[in-house]
């Protein structure tokens with residue numbers, strides 16, 4: 001029986017061996033099984049990402065509780081990370097419920113405040129063996145409610161060493177030209193900036209906004225220092241695109257069994273997970 005891994009452990013191996021570990025948002029318990037099944041088939045380590053809004057109230061037990069109970073039955077390293085936390089109380093609650101990693105998002109704060117709060121999160125998390133990811137610069141785009149996140153601010157390589165030293169974080173999300181959500185126009189990742197950051201960074205680097213980013217650009221980023229990339233919107237799209245197929249089944253047989261009704265959605269999530277593992281170059285690493 002294996003327990004959950006930390007993101008720190010997974011990313012350190014990825015950095016040494018030049019691949020990335022894909023992180024998939026789990027909006028509900030339904031996502032967990034196809035993600036873990038495909039990751040195990042592909043012999044890929046995997047990170048399950050949960051947002052604060054996904055673990056409010058009892059949702060914590062349906063998701064964190066579920067992940068804790070199924071993870072030991074998989075023969076791959078699995079980490080469970082709180083994604084984009086801005087609230088210290090949510091971070092504390094997730095640490096109490098066995099998350100192995102948390103990401104603090106201080107990108108809306110001035111630099112000094114981002115340093116201060118990221119360092120405080122590290123202080124809270126370290127005694128529990130929980131690893132911490134922070135973000136420097138800003139990956140813009142859309143929130144899930146459609147609101148704009150703000151302006152893209154590329155990470156400046158000259159800030160990285162000082163930020164990591166001052167905060168003690170284990171992984172750093174960098175802004176190199178991706179955006180959260182669907183792109184209005186195709187992205188053009190700044191690989192030169194990434195190379196410059198990777199050359200000086202003491203910790204592994206993370207790419208947010210992995211959805212809708214062309215595979216060749218993601219792979220180029222992985223080859224040049226990205227060790228984790230987050231997928232959120234593409235999973236939502238995978239589910240939505242399978243709904244017409246589901247409706248066809250119920251038109252023919254209104255009383256069809258639920259496992260058959262949900263199969264197109266399950267298959268569509270699985271296909272998306274396979275394609276992201278291929279992009280991450282993480283297949284066969286376990």
Ligand SMILES: [Zn+2]
Nearest residue numbers: 180208209230
């Ligand atoms: Zn993100």
